[in-house]
Amino acid sequence: MTVAVTDLAADRAAFAYNTRLRPVTASTVKVDIVIALLLRAQxxxxxxxxxxRALAERAIKYSDNAATTELWHRIGSGSGLAAVHKKLGLRHTRPGPGDYWGSTVTSATDRLRVLAALSPGRSPLGARNRKYLLSLMMNVTPTQAWGISAAAGRGDRVALKNGWLPREADGGRWTINSIGRVRGGGHDLLIAVLSSRNASMSDGVTTVQHVAELVAAALEGTSAQDG
Known part of the structure; x- marks a missing residue:
């Protein structure tokens, strides 16, 4: 398990755990791929x-792998994604080989850097493109809305992308990841919870949600004390 979270509404509020772990992205890399598509259009x-637009919607809202593979080729596959990762300032992310985009190696802190590209500030994405991708992440199909949404309180807005993958390299155990943004009530959280070697998908989902909830609550408490 590796975790990173920061509150854009409170500069000092941040937390990271086990940052040396380098799991694969699974489908969370679909956010990176759509960012690459948007940057090319820009x-x-x-x-x-x-x-x-249809391919991007299928990739993010429904986690459609065929649509993602088509986008992967359109952005220049691994070399195209690596160029975008450099532009975003990622430090630990290496695109997967061939068409195995889900085997992209990453870190929780790099997942936050990807999410930061959807926020105002130094993002290379224009405001309209940031809003577009966030809208897709806010409207994922309900069966895929688990994960960092567990950190949301009443009235919070959640934009997320999850990834799940049984890996032969891990003896069939599951990589379960959730990344996204939770906004409302004076906070604006970017959260990445990445896990590997889960016994089952359901076990991984339960763990990721529990961790997201705990970390967000702890960060909220820290921010309140700082304030």
Missing amino acids: REHRALTATE
Whole structure:
């Protein structure tokens, strides 16, 4: 398990655990891939085509692997994604080989750097593109809305992308990841909870949700004390 969380509404509020762990992204890398697509469109001074929008929606809202593979090729596969990761300031992320985009190696802190690209500030994405991708993440299909949503309180807005993958390299055990943003009530949390070697998908989901809830609550308490 590795965790990173920060509160954009409180500069000093941040937490990270087991940051040396380098799990694979599973489907959380779909956020990176859509960012790469949007940046390419920006360079070409155009909006996404209808086909690109449909592929992006399927990749984020429904975690469609075929749509993601099509986008993977459109952005230049691993080398294209690596160039975007450099632009985003990622330090520990290495794109997966061939078409195995879900085997991209990462860190929890790098997942926060990806999420930060969807926030105002130094993001290379324009405001319209940031809003577009966040809207997709806010409207994932209900069966995939688990994970960091457990950290949300009443009235909070949640934008997330989850990943789940049984790995032969881990003896069939599951990688279960959840990344996203929780906003409301004076906080604006970016959260990444990544885990590997879970006995089952359900065990991993339960663990990730429990950790997200605990870390967010602890961070809220710290922010309140600092204030």
